[in-house]
Structures are given as structure tokens and as C-alpha cells.
Amino acid sequence: MRAMSLALRHELIGLGGVVERNIYLVKRYIWWDVAFFVWTVANTLTIVFIAEGIPAMGGKVNVEELTTILLVGAVIWAYLGIIFEILTETVAWERWEGTIEYTFMAPLSRPAHLLGMGLFAIGYGVVRAVLLFGAVAVFFSLSLPDANYAAALVLLMIASISFIGVGMMTAVLPLISPEKGTQLGFVAQGLLLVVSGVYYPVSVLPGWMQALSKISPATYALEGCRSAILDGTGLTGLWSDIWPLILIGIVSVPLGLWTFRTGERHAKKHGKLKRSG
Amino acid sequence: MKALEVHNLRKEFVRRDGRRGRRRVTALGGVTFDVERGECVAVLGQNGSGKSTLVRLLSTLLIPDGGSALVFGHDAFREARAVQQLVNRVSVEASFFKKMSAVENLSYAARFYGMRGTETRERIPEILRRVGFPDDRGGDPMESLSRGMQQKVALARALLTAPILLLLDEPTTGLDPRSKQEVQAFIREVRAEHDASVLLCTHDLAEAETLADRIGILDDGELLCLEPADELKARYGAETLEEAFFAASGHAFANGEEEDG
Numbered sequence: 001m002r003a004m005s006l007a008l009r010h011e012l013i014g015l016g017g018v019v020e021r022n023i024y025l026v027k028r029y030i031w032w033d034v035a036f037f038v039w040t041v042a043n044t045l046t047i048v049f050i051a052e053g054i055p056a057m058g059g060k061v062n063v064e065e066l067t068t069i070l071l072v073g074a075v076i077w078a079y080l081g082i083i084f085e086i087l088t089e090t091v092a093w094e095r096w097e098g099t100i101e102y103t104f105m106a107p108l109s110r111p112a113h114l115l116g117m118g119l120f121a122i123g124y125g126v127v128r129a130v131l132l133f134g135a136v137a138v139f140f141s142l143s144l145p146d147a148n149y150a151a152a153l154v155l156l157m158i159a160s161i162s163f164i165g166v167g168m169m170t171a172v173l174p175l176i177s178p179e180k181g182t183q184l185g186f187v188a189q190g191l192l193l194v195v196s197g198v199y200y201p202v203s204v205l206p207g208w209m210q211a212l213s214k215i216s217p218a219t220y221a222l223e224g225c226r227s228a229i230l231d232g233t234g235l236t237g238l239w240s241d242i243w244p245l246i247l248i249g250i251v252s253v254p255l256g257l258w259t260f261r262t263g264e265r266h267a268k269k270h271g272k273l274k275r276s277g
Numbered sequence: 278m279k280a281l282e283v284h285n286l287r288k289e290f291v292r293r294d295g296r297r298g299r300r301r302v303t304a305l306g307g308v309t310f311d312v313e314r315g316e317c318v319a320v321l322g323q324n325g326s327g328k329s330t331l332v333r334l335l336s337t338l339l340i341p342d343g344g345s346a347l348v349f350g351h352d353a354f355r356e357a358r359a360v361q362q363l364v365n366r367v368s369v370e371a372s373f374f375k376k377m378s379a380v381e382n383l384s385y386a387a388r389f390y391g392m393r394g395t396e397t398r399e400r401i402p403e404i405l406r407r408v409g410f411p412d413d414r415g416g417d418p419m420e421s422l423s424r425g426m427q428q429k430v431a432l433a434r435a436l437l438t439a440p441i442l443l444l445l446d447e448p449t450t451g452l453d454p455r456s457k458q459e460v461q462a463f464i465r466e467v468r469a470e471h472d473a474s475v476l477l478c479t480h481d482l483a484e485a486e487t488l489a490d491r492i493g494i495l496d497d498g499e500l501l502c503l504e505p506a507d508e509l510k511a512r513y514g515a516e517t518l519e520e521a522f523f524a525a526s527g528h529a530f531a532n533g534e535e536e537d538g
Contacts, residue, residue: 009391013388013393014390014391016388017386017389018385018388020385020388021374021377021381021385024381024385025374025376025377028374028377028418029376097373097374098372099372099373101333101336101338101368101372102386104338105336105337105338105361107358107362107389107390107391265340268337268338268340269339269340270291271288271290271330271333273338274333274338
């Protein structure tokens with residue numbers, strides 16, 4: 001029992017170390033973050049202004065509703081992208097800095113290592129998403145008196161577990177293929193973007209894409225968050241989005257860990273776990 | 278119990294070859310040796326001789342094709358976690374997060390070994406002082422430090438976790454003579470004070486002779502011999518290690534600065 005509690009303590013300290021390291025990195029590369037944030041704000045604005053543009057071109061839409069739909073889509077997508085990016089960087093960034101061998105020879109379990117990355121990603125992603133939502137919202141006269149932000153945030157936290165699981169699967173790609181891995185991670189991210197209904201309802205997609213949308217956690221996160229912010233739906237009303245997210249999380253996290261462990265073994269077998277790949 | 282027992286350790290890699298497609302290259306071809314507790318063993322070899330492969334295998338970063346390695350009785354490949362607790366390493370590249378400071382780099386690395394903030398707040402300045410790192414540079418980004426200073430921080434990182442087997446892979450390559458002497462003096466001190474065993478892989482003949490109790494010659498993935506420097510020279514009727522290397526391997530010792538495979 002004592003040995004187990006010591007082992008758990010060691011893992012938790014290590015997990016904290018991963019979070020601590022990422023906080024140091026944000027602090028040291030703060031201008032990168034500022035520049036990337038400004039770019040994301042500009043990118044989000046170009047998407048959300050589409051809602052204002054449609055009536056200007058003679059189309060008929062509920063501008064405020066479409067603005068909110070696009071804004072929620074862009075913010076959730078930016079959040080999802082950050083989680084993927086940070087988890088994919090588990091290997092890619094360390095290889096770039098040259099620290100990969102020291103991290104992977106340390107006595108820290110891979111689940112603690114990856115969950116530490118995931119925990120940091122959630123914290124960083126939420127702060128960034130809130131700032132992004134606020135920064136873009138000031139450009140539009142949005143009135144959201146019914147919005148249930150707390151329910152949206154809880155739903156996003158539940159969705160984050162699934163995102164981390166999927167992120168772990170993409171994180172292994174730079175380990176297997178040092179040259180192409182990161183790019184393949186972007187391909188996976190792009191596929192989720194297309195099928196999850198980020199800027200349109202999934203009902204407009206072809207049948208096979210709609211089938212894929214059912215296994216994407218982003219689909220439920222987007223539907224749920226839109227419902228909470230536009231209609232003020234509470235957690236009970238969001239259950240139809242929550243239970244699929246829980247189910248995907250239960251499957252994706254162990255699958256992500258297994259995938260990463262298998263990839264790590266492959267890399268150790270073929271000598272790819274080193275700074276130059 | 279021995280610090281390290283390596284038996285018939287083998288590793289091959291598949292390399293891409295422009296015309297012929299892929300080919301298998303032997304990095305280690307059945308290496309056997311041991312290191313006693315408290316002993317320093319140097320493995321001499323040129324670039325590409327297999328030194329770094331040996332260190333990476335013992336660091337649990339590679340899975341061998343055959344053979345075994347026991348670190349204080351623990352199988353390095355089946356009990357990787359236990360071995361990781363006992364081993365640390367200093368390699369030719371200091372390998373740090375470049376924008377982070379020495380203290381930040383040491384702090385997070387110590388967490389991976391289960392050290393809490395209360396422990397590292399005292400230990401890090403103390404250990405940096407011991408390796409001769411100036412107090413007022415602890416907060417500077419690693420990229421602003423000289424190569425010699427970075428290597429001192431690398432030594433501090435290895436020692437912070439109190440390893441009982443230290444793997445040194447070209448630890449002084451690229452350092453100026455003064456930094457080299459400081460690092461070597463510190464390695465001697467660590468052996469004397471901490472009862473640490475050391476496996477030193479180097480292509481620096483003088484360094485091997487100065488620091489090691491026994492010296493092995495690794496050539497093309499084969500360990501040709503392993504004995505004290507005097508016996509090695511006597512065996513080959515050589516006056517210097519360089520001559521002994523030539524007699525053992527059949528070719529001259531070419532010094533280089535790059536990390537080998």
C-alpha cells in the first residue's frame with residue numbers, strides 16, 4: 001500500500017513537472033503566443049464577418065444567430081486545435097529543442113507524461129478560448145441574455161477528455177515519422193474540421209461524412225456549446241451531447257495511450273527516439 | 278553486485294541507401310563487459326564505432342536485437358523504470374530547452390525523478406555552485422550561456438537525481454581546455470564522494486587514461502579489449518593508447534567531434 005502511494009506521489013510530481021515546464025515555455029516564448037493569438041483573432045473575425053456579409057449580398061439570415069453560430073464554431077475549433085497542437089508537440093517540440101532523449105529516459109510513466117501535457121493544454125486552451133471569444137465578440141453587437149456559459153464550459157471540459165485521447169493518437173505520428181509526422185497530425189485535424197460541423201450543420205454533409213461526424217467529439221462539443229450559448233440549455237438538456245462525449249472519452253484515452261506506447265516501442269526498436277530522428 | 282553487466286548486446290539499424298534501397302547496418306555486434314560498483318570504465322572508439330548506441334541502449338532509449346544488460350541486477354529492457362531511477366547521462370550535446378534558464382531546466386527535470394519544489398529550491402543552487410556555475414547566471418536562458426557552462430548544467434542535471442550509474446557520452450567534446458579540466462575534476466569528485474559507477478564513452482584518449490580504471494576499445498561495434506591502460510599498452514607492446522588502438526583495430530585513431538551512431 002505504501003509502495004503504491006509512493007509511486008502515485010512520484011507520478012503526480014512528474015505530471016506537475018510537465019505542466020510546470022510548459023508554463024515556463026509559455027513565459028519564455030510569450031511573443032510567439034501573442035503573435036499567434038492576434039493571427040487567430042484576425043482569422044476568427046474573417047469567418048464571423050461572413051454573417052454580416054450575407055445580407056449585404058442580398059441573402060436573408062438571422063445575422064445575430066449566424067454570428068453566434070460562427071463565433072462558437074471558430075472558438076471551439078481554435079480550442080480543439082490548441083489541444084491537438086500541444087499534444088502533438090509532446091514529441092515534435094522536444095525533438096526540436098533536443099531534449100527528447102532526456103525526457104523519454106526519465107522514470108515517469110507515459111500516461112502521467114501525456115496527461116500532464118493534456119492538463120496543461122486544457123488550462124491554456126480555456127484561457128485562450130475565453131480571451132478569443134471576448135476579443136471577437138466586441139466587434140459585434142451580440143445580445144446573448146439566455147447564454148448558459150457555465151454549462152458550455154462544463155461540456156467543453158468533458159469534451160476535452162476525448163480531445164486529449166485523439167490528441168495522444170496524433171502525438172505518436174512525429175515519433176513514428178520524424179519528417180512527416182507533424183504534417184500528418186494536421187491532416188487528422190483537418191478531417192475533424194470537415195466532418196464536425198464547425199461552421200455549418202452536419203446535415204449538409206454527404207452521408208458517409210455524416211457517419212464520420214458521429215464519432216468525432218467535436219460534433220457534440222459544438223452542438224452542445226451552441227445550444228448552451230444560444231438557447232441557454234442546462235446540463236440536463238445537454239445530456240444527448242454529454243453521453244456520447246463520455247463514451248468517446250472512455251474509448252479514446254486508453255486507445256490513445258496504447259497507440260502512443262506502441263509507437264514509442266516502434267521508435268525504440270528502429271532508433272527513432274533521438275534528437276535528429 | 279556489479280553496477281553493470283552487459284552480455285552479447287546486439288543492435289542493428291536499417292539505413293536508406295540511395296541505389297540499393299535499404300540495408301542493415303550493425304551498430305553493436307555482440308558486446309560483453311561489466312562495470313564494478315564504484316569503477317570508471319572508458320570505452321574508446323571513433324565516430325560510428327557504436328559508443329552512442331551503447332549509451333542509448335543502457336539509457337532505455339533503444340530496444341536491442343539480442344543480448345542483455347543488467348544495471349545493479351535490473352534488466353535494462355524488462356525493468357526499464359527501475360533502471361531509469363538508477364541511471365543518468367551526460368552527452369555531447371547539452372540538450373536543454375534553449376529559452377528556459379538553467380534553474381528552470383533543472384527544476385522540471387527533477388520533477389520527473391519525483392523531487393518536489395521544496396527539495397529542488399535548496400538542491401539546485403547548491404549543485405550549480407558545486408559544478409562551478411556562477412550564481413548570477415542561473416536565471417539566464419540556456420542559449421546565452423557558453424558551451425562550457427551548458428555542459429556544467431548538464432552535469433548538474435545528471436547529479437541532481439543522484440544516479441548510481443553515470444553514463445557519459447563524450448562529455449567534454451567541444452569544450453575549451455579549462456572547461457574540460459573542470460568537468461573532468463568534477464567527474465573524479467563525484468566518483469570519490471558519491472560512490473557512483475561511471476561508463477565513459479569517448480574518443481579522447483587522454484581523458485580515458487586520466488579518468489578510467491579500465492579502458493575498452495570499441496571498433497565497428499565490436500569490443501576488442503577491456504583492461505587497465507598500462508596492461509592494454511603492454512598487451513600490444515605500445516607506448517601510447519593511440520598506438521594500442523592502432524595495434525588492436527588495424528587502423529589509426531581518427532579524432533572527430535560528431536556524435537556517432
